[in-house]
Amino acid sequence: MASLAQKLTRITGEIFAAQGLKAEFGVVKVSDRPDLAQFQCNGALAAAKAAGKNPREIASVVAEALKRRRECSKIEIAGPGFININVTDEFLAAHLAGLGENSGVEQNAKGTVVLDYGGPNIAKPMHVGHLRSSIIGDALRRIMKFAGYNALGDVHLGDWGTPMGQIISELELRGRLDKPVTMDELEEIYPAASKACKEEEARAERARAATVKLQDGDPTYTKVWKNFIDVSIAGMKKNFDALGVHFDLWKGESSVHSRIAPMVESLKKKGLAVESEGALVVPVAKSDDKKEMPPLILYKRDGAVLYSTTDMATIVERVEENKPAKIIYVVDQRQNLHFEQVFRAARLSGIAADNMELTFAGFGTMNGTDGKPFKTRAGGVMKLEDLIKMGVEKARARLAEAGLEQNDDIANKVAIAAIKFADLQNNRIADYVFDLDRMTTFEGKTGPYLLYQAVRIKSLLKKAGADEKTAARFVIKDEDRKLALLLTELPDYFAAALRDYAPHVLCDYAFKLAQEFSSFYGSCHIISEPDAALRASRLALCDLTYRQLALVLGLLGIQIPEKM
RNA sequence: GCACCCGUAGCUCAGUGGAUAGAGCGCUGCCCUCCGGAGGCAGAGGCCGCAGGUUCGAAUCCUGCCGGGUGCGCCA
Helix, strand or coil: CCCCHHHHHHHHHHHHHHCCCHHHHHHHECCCCCCCCCEEEHHHHHHHHHHHCHHHHHHHHHHHHHCCCCCEEEEEEEEEEEEEEEEEEHHHHHHHHCCCCCCCCCCCCCEEEEEEECCCCCCCCCCCHHHHHHHHHHHHHCCCCHHHHHHHHEECCCCCCCHHHHHHHHHCCCCCCCCCCCCCHHHHHHHHHHHHHHHHHHHHHHHHHHHHHHHHHHHHHHHHHHHHHHHHHHHHHHHHHHCCCCCCECCCCHHHHHHHHHHHHHHHHHCCEEEEEEEECCCCCCCCCCCCCCCCEECCCCCCCCCCHHHHHHHHHHHHHHHCEEEEEEEEEHHHHHHHHHHHHHHHHHHCCCCCCCEEEECCCCCCCHHHHHHHHHHHHCCCHHHHHHHHHHHHHHHHHHCCCCHHHHHHHHHHHHHHHHHHCCCCCCEECCCCCHHHHCCCCCCCHHHHHHHHHHHHHCCCCCCCCCCCCCCCCCCHHHHHHHCCHHHHHHHHHHHHHCCHHHHHHHHHHHHHHHHHHHHHCCCCCHHHHHHHHHHHHHHHHHHHHHHHHHHCCCCCCCCC
């Protein structure tokens, strides 16, 4: 099970090895020049340099050997030593017929992976800043799970820092510590408290004291805190459900509180944690650092812990409870220095063993069409809930306009597909422009376009009859070949997405596949094809296309409606 | 000031050592007696920020510069 290019790589690698050259030179990939060939191998050039030989000489030996293989139909050498490879239609057809349920994707990864994404804060309504983390993190979780990992998504709530003290002290000042709060109240109380603390030092001091008291386990404060945590989580779950974002673990900064004191003790004993400017810190700078590397702070001057402390303790907990092979942080790119510090401290202390991967998978800012951070028209922060609502409205309007089938389920799926695909198709690290109008025009490279194509295939298969879509063998005509070849590539795209934590690679594949299918669909008739074997083969291509689209969209967290 | 990220078509973005740099939107022209036209086919549009360097070969690697974003000890 592999892609067609991987099979060819194996064959070509053996040929290089037989000449005493490294098998790695035999890498075959889909050709950059489809007008010249289906596949190419550029290894002769690099091999020539390594062996001190003429590249065309090596290429011609490899080409001769390839010509003797029955998998290959046409082998040519071009330019300085490119080897152009075409496969026989029989080989292509056999490859497609041999694909299992998952199109040859490797699924033998082992071990546990914890993915840290979402990261909503208690008492604050979720906003668009949480959107990227949630969407990307959830997609990566699905991708890693599909690869075979025991992939665990952890929401990592911001439920233990300074804002908690701000809210508690605000409630106390208002004399209503004893009454449960509602989400609406919280949405008013937190900004008010935060503003007051910024404006007045004494008020901020009060909040800091409340934070410490809470973290020290004060029973009254704890009870109040638990109440607004519950209220807040209920609100978050609504948002995450609407987005179709899943978490396996609902832990937060507070869940590791009991681990902090022993961890700090151990760090002190090892001489890693030292006092500095009234705080307790772990110096993490190295002598060869090019940049200034501030120390990681464990205890602030006022004795409270902060995110660096909880992030460290969270690693302690994950190592103990989950024994992960990797921990992946899907967090705003702006936090990379912080995580660099955390990772260094974790390595120095041995909390993170050298063979455990710690990856900061940062993402860029979501900007508005003006290129500046996304805001509401009034200039405020847009709530995630409102944004989703707007997306659904647009989807509904567009469905009506196009005269397509519509109901709540379809409108929701179209809206979520639009929002997720628009986000995921961008390179994770770069900033991206969020343009609701653009992504909901439903034309071109959008989520709804992909849904439309998928639904269209499904409808066609239904019309053809369910039992006819499994061909005994594939028949490759000129009209079928491009689609057939593309359908062999999924394992390569999947591997790249997995390796680089890059969902956009899968977006690319889904879009290419939908486009290639449209082209195929336009160039030949399927249901009315008189040749029974060809008709069956084409229906099988449709079926395979649909299954791959559903698979890839599923990995991105996008659901296909039954109809639209 | 120092560090990191980004700079590719009018706009939004792919492409990190290979041939003639791609896609979507927008623009021009075709295609509905045919399975769902949110579509297909064809075309115009590019000193790959600038200047050096490494290499048989550079959008891709190195150095310097210019432009934009971000970060740099008690917020997350």
